[in-house]
Amino acid sequence: MADNSSRHGKATRAVGAGRRKEWTGPVVNPPIWRASTHLYESEAERKAALPDNRDGRFYYGRRGAPTQWALADALTELEPGAAGTVLYPSGVAAISGALLAVLSPGDVLLISDNSYEPSRSMGLGLLKRLGVETRFFDPLDLAAYSDLFCDRTKAVWLENPGSLSMEVCDIPALTAKARERGAVSLIDNTWATSLGFPALERGCDITVTSLTKHISGHSDLMMGAASAGELLYRRLRITSQQLGQVVSPDDCALALRGLRTMPLRLERGMQSALQVADWLAAREDVAHVLCPMRPGDSGYELWQRDFTGGCGLFSFVLKGRDEAARARLVDNLELFGIGYSWGGFESLALPFDLDRIRDAMAWPKADWDTGDRWGVRLSIGLEDPADLIKDLESGFAAMDG
Structure with missing residues (x-):
């Protein structure tokens, strides 16, 4: 098991994680091992490798080699309570792999209603076809959540903060x-x-991360990961192998490079996001700023209690405007790209409307003006926040122009 204690600070742990001497040799970073076939010195060595299913043991390319092992080991070191980490070719592959590892036909899955849309689609699509029943719940209503459990409930899917609505x-x-x-x-x-x-220290059994986002940090790879304690890690690993999931060593090398600077990027993104969020909150044409890191937000107290950091991702909702006005605002931004994903060095703006992807939670929210429904999610990158604010100011000027 990796040393995932918190005896060092975040940045120190991110710099050193996964850099085992047997994988790096005399250089700083693990070399890129591109291989499908692993060769054995003897038949006895080949037979000995068959039952030894663990990272660090050469077997065949699907089980990885030092580049993949170093990344998985690093992620385990950074996840207190984890016994191991499984890598997947995308964040959505990690979601499906984790759910398939714990669910069987006839089971009931509870999904937080404000989850990432592909997570919801997994419950309504693939898992439904496999005989798993999905029930959505409002994660802010503990009583209603408790009432949804039955003898067939085998898993609960969470996201914190909620996707888009935060x-x-x-x-x-x-x-x-x-x-x-x-x-x-x-x-x-x-x-x-x-x-x-x-997440594991806060009570979760399996934590899933899209490495495409903050860990990559450069918008140039697709990958996901799932970490867990010993028993569930073994289930994740076997399920992943049975599904034939494998990740590229070249992408793992990029992820490891991004991982080293992630603490700095997260902190910079969070501080810049707070500046932009404060500016938005002062505008009369903004009805709501959805940013749990900001004092006064409905989630701020829980964020302070349970989190040790944040990031540059938050949302806002326009006041008294329509979809066409929102499109004019976004179309006139120059520093914000229009696109999916987030966590890269560049800033992004994504318009959203939650009517079609909410079942247990109202949108607009019950205590909002019903006309305030047109949202924009911002991913704040590494640009100067003053420049991003000026860009947004130009977008708002064009919105009603």
Whole structure:
């Protein structure tokens, strides 16, 4: 098991994680091992490798080599309570792989209603075809959540904060109820990563992260990961191998490079996001700023209690405008690209409307003006925040122009 204690600070741990001497040799970074076939010195050595299913043991390319092992080891070191980490070719592959590892036909899955849309689609599509029933719940309503459990409930899928609408939920309370009912708690922890939210320590059993986002940091790779304690890690690993999941050593090398600077980028993104969020909150044409890191936000107290950091991702909702006005605003931004994903060095703006992807939670929210529904998610990159504010100011000027 990796040394994932917190005896060092975040930046120190990110610099050293996964850099085992047997994988790096005399250089700083693990070399890129491109290989499908691993060769053995003898038949006895080949036979000995068959049952030894672990990272660090050469077998065949699907089980990885030092480049992949170093990344998995690094992620395990950064996740307090983890026994191991499984890598996947995308964040969505990590979501499906984790859910398939714990669910069987006839089971019930509870999904937080503010989860990432592909997570919701997994419950309504693939898992439904496999005989798994999905029930959506409002993660802010603990009583209604408790009432959804039944003898067939085997897993709960969480996200914190919620995708797009940024609600912060009480993860320790939600996972305690799941454990009481014998269900596995899984969380999409991509927003804060293990550096900002130690999910296993907060009660989750499996934590899933899209490495495409903050860990990559450069918008140039697709990858996901799932970490867990010993028993569930073994289930994740076997399921992944049975599905034939494998990741490129070249992409792993890029992810390892991004990992080293992630603490600095997360902190810079969070501070810049707070400046932009404060500026937006002062505008009359903004109805709501959805940023749990900001004092006064409905999720701020839980964020302060449970998180040790944040990031540059938050949302805002226009006041008294329509979809066409929102499009004019976004189209006139120069420093913000229009695109999916986030966590890269560049800033992005993504318009969203949640009507079609909410089942248990209202949108607009019950205490909002019903006309305030047109949202924009911002991923704040590494540009100067003053320049981003000027760019947004130009976009707002064009909105009603």
